[in-house]
Amino acid sequence: MARRGGNLVMSNLPLAGYRVVDFGWVWAGTLLGSILGSYGAEVIKMESRRRIDGLRLGKVFKLGDELEKNPYFLNLNRNKLSTRINMAHEEGARLIRELVKKSDIVIENFTPGTLKKRGLDYESLAEVKPDIIMLSLSPMGQQGPLANLVTYAPVISALSGIDSMVGYPGENPIGFKHAYADVVASMSGLFSILAAVRHHAQTGQGQYIDLSQGEAVMPFMGEAFLASEMNNNVMGPQGNTSRTMAPHGVYPCIGDDKWVSIAVKTEEEWCSFCGVLGDPEWTKEDKFCTTAQRIAHVVELDEHVAAWTKNHDKYEITELLQKAGVAAAPMLDSSEILSDPHLKEREVFVDGEHPVVDKTVLYNWPWKMNGVDSRMQRAPLFGEHSEYVFSEILGFSQEEIENLKEQEVIY
Amino acid sequence: MDGQALDNLRILEWGSFISAPFCTEMLAQLGAEVIKIEPPGGDEARYYGPFPGDKPDPEKSGLFLYLNLDKYGITLDPLKPTGREILFKLLEETDIFVVNQPQLDLAYLGLDYEVLKKRYPRLIMTLITPFGDCGPYRDWKGYDINSCTLGGITSTIGYPDRTPLTPPLHQGHHQAGLMAAIAILLAVLNRDKTGQGAFIDQSEADVWATIHIGMYLQAFVDRGTIRKRSGHYVPQAYVDAVLPCKDGSVCIDTPQKRQWLRFMEAMGNPAWMNDPIFEDRNKTTNEYHEEADKYLGQWLMEHTKEEIFKTLQDARVPSAPVRTANELLDDDHMKQREFFVSMDHPAAGKLNSYPGVCYKYSKTRSRANRPAPLLGEHNEAIYCQKLGYGNEELSRWQDEEVI
Missing domain, CATH: 3.40.50.10540 (Crotonobetainyl-coa:carnitine coa-transferase; domain 1)
Incomplete structure (x- = not known):
C-alpha cells in the first residue's frame, strides 16, 4: 500500500486509479464524492479562502464557525483530499485545467454559467482532456426557463412536486423539512457517474452530465404523474394513509414523543392483530371487518389503535406484533439510532478519529457489500493536501509553490 | 458509436x-x-x-x-x-x-x-x-x-x-x-x-x-442536538417555511438578512415589518412564528403562487410554488427539458x-x-x-x- 499526500492508496478498490476534481460544496455537491473516494477514487476537493465551503463555515446550519468541526462537513467530505487553489485567479484556473488533464472525473454544483466565466466549463475542459467525465448538479438543470432560479434545498423540494403530498390529509402541505432533494440528487449523480465510468471503460469516451436536482425527486413519484394523466387525480397531502392497508399509521406509546408504526395488509394479519389486542369488541364491528371498510373509517380505527398503543412501550408493541406476524417498528429519532441494537449490529454508523474533533460518529454507506472492498478516511483539514497536489501531481518545486502562495494562486 | x-x-x-x-x-x-x-x-x-x-x-x-x-x-x-x-x-x-x-x-x-x-x-x-x-x-x-x-x-x-x-x-x-x-x-x-x-x-x-438521518448523529454526539420535527417551517432564521397563498402553497427560504429585506421590499415594505418580533429572526421562528405567518399571510393570500413565484424570483428571494404533479406535466421548463x-x-x-x-x-x-x-x-x-x-x-x- 502506497501513501499519497497522507491518503492510503488501495489498488484493490474498484475505482482505484480514477482521479476526481471536486468543486462540489455544501450537501448535494459533496455527498457523492465521499463515496467515490471510499471505493478508491482519488477525490480532490477544490478549496480557497475566497470560496470556503458553506458547511465549513457553519453558516448553512448555524453550528459554529470552526472550519474543521462542522458535523455535516465531517460526514460529507470523508475520503477526500483538500487542496487550496484559487479559481478566481487566472493562473489558478489554468492550473485547474492542468489538474483536469491528469484527472478522469469533474464534479461541480455552481450556479449554471459560473465555470464558463473561468474557462472551466465542459467545453473548455474537454479541449485539454477529451475523455473527461463531468457532472454538473444544479437546481433545475443547465438549460430551460428555470435554469437560473434562486433556490435552496427546501425550495427545490417544493418545486419537484413531492412537498405537495407531505402533510396531513385535507390540510395545507407542510413539505419535507429535510434536504431530501439534495440527498436524492447527489445519489442519482453518483449513479450517473458510475454508469459513465463504465461507458468510458467500454468505449474510451468521456461525456457531460447535466443533472437537475428538482428532476431527481420526480422518478420517486411516478404514481402521482400517472394518476394525474389517467384520471386527472391530483394527489394532495397523504398523511400516513394507505390505499391498501388499515391500520396503517404511526401511533403514540408510553414516554415523551415515543411512537410505533403498524401496518396491516392481509386478512390474516388483521386477525393476528386483533388477537394481540385480545379481540376487543370494536374489532368485530361491521365497519372494521374488511380492509375497504377499515380505510373508510380510518379516523375512528386509528383512535382505537392509539388507545391500545399509548399504554405500552414502542419496543414492547413491536415485539408483540412481530411475534404474531404483524408488521411494526419503533420510531427512532436521530439520537436513538445510536442505541438501537439492530442498527448497531448492522454498523449503520462508524466511530472515527479526527485531529481537531474529539470523537466522530458518522454514518456508514446505505448498503452492505460482501466481495467489494472500500475504505473510510476522515474529512481533510482545509488545504491539507495542497503540497501533494502542487508538488507531486503538478510537479512544482518548493520555491515555485511559495511563489504561488504569494500570488494568492494557492490561497 | x-x-x-x-x-x-x-x-x-x-x-x-x-x-x-x-x-x-x-x-x-x-x-x-x-x-x-x-x-x-x-x-x-x-x-x-x-x-x-x-x-x-x-x-x-x-x-x-x-x-x-x-x-x-x-x-x-x-x-x-x-x-x-x-x-x-x-x-x-x-x-x-x-x-x-x-x-x-x-x-x-x-x-x-x-x-x-x-x-x-x-x-x-x-x-x-x-x-x-x-x-x-x-x-x-x-x-x-x-x-x-x-x-x-x-x-x-x-x-x-x-x-x-x-x-x-x-x-x-x-x-x-x-x-x-x-x-x-x-x-x-x-x-x-x-x-x-x-x-x-x-x-x-x-x-x-x-x-x-445519519447526517445528524455527529451533531448529537458533539453538541447534543436532536433533529426534531417542526411542522411547516424549519427552526432557522425566519422565514424558512411552506405557507398557503391564494391558490395553493409556496415555499420561501430567506436565511440571509439581505434576502429577507428584498422579500419585504418585493411586498412593498409593509408597516408590520417593523414589529419588534422581527428584530431577531431566529427568535421570530422559535417564539413568534404564528404571528409572523399571519403578517406574511396578508400578502400571500392576495396573490397566486405564480404571481408570488415571479415577484420573488425577480427580487432574487429563494422561493417557489409547491407544485403538484399535474402542474409539472404542464410546465414549460419540464417540456423544454423533455x-x-x-x-x-x-x-x-x-x-x-x-x-x-x-x-x-x-x-x-x-x-x-x-x-x-x-x-x-x-x-x-x-x-x-x-x-x-x-x-x-x-x-x-x-x-x-x-x-
Missing part, C-alpha cells in the same frame, strides 16, 4: 412491487437486459394502480407500467422444484440477480448467496429487504412505513404536538432501489477488474438511518407522463424504448429461443402452474 453504458449486462429480477423493480428499471434505461420473473398471478404492482378510469386491470396499473419499462417479462414460480430448476438455468445467463422476497426463506429454497456463489462465482446478487439480511430484526415483517420509522425519517416530518408522518408514495422502497442500483454498479466495476461476484445486502431502514417520456402500451395505450431520468448524458443513451411487458409476454422468447426448451415443455409447465 455512442452506446449505452450497461450494454452486455444481463439482469434477472425476482422482484415485486417497487424496490427491486425500480432498481432494475434504472439499469434497464441505461442498456442492461432485464428479465423480470413474475409469479403466475403477476407482480403485486399490477394490482395497485392507478388505473385508467379507476377500473382495476392488471395490464393497466400505472405503477407497474412505469416501473417495468424496457424489461422482458416471464412468469415462473421458483417455489416449485421445476420452477427452481428453470431459475438455475436462467442464472447461468445472468450477471446480476436482484431479489426482494422478504417473506421467503431463500436458504431453505437453496437460493441464498452462499449456495449460488459456488455455482456462479461471477454472480452479483442483490437482496432488498425492509430491515436487511443480518441483525436482530432480520426476520421482522415490514412495509414502507415501518422501515421509515426505524430509519428515523418519520421523526422529522409533521407538527411537534401531532402524529409524525411517513414520506408519501413509498419513498423508502424507491430509495432502496436507487441505492441498490449504485451498489450494483460498484460491484460491476469491481467484477470488470477482478472477475469476482459480490453480495449486496440492501436494507430500506439503513438508507434512512445513514445518508438521511423530462417526461411517452410510451405506447398494447393494453393501456399511449401515456405521456412516465417520469424520465434526471441526468442528461451527452453520450450515453438513457431513455426507455419499450413499454412494460404483458404478463408472461416473453415466455416463449426466453424459454424457447433463449434457453432452448420446447413448446411442449412450455405447455406442460403451464398446466402445472410453474409458469
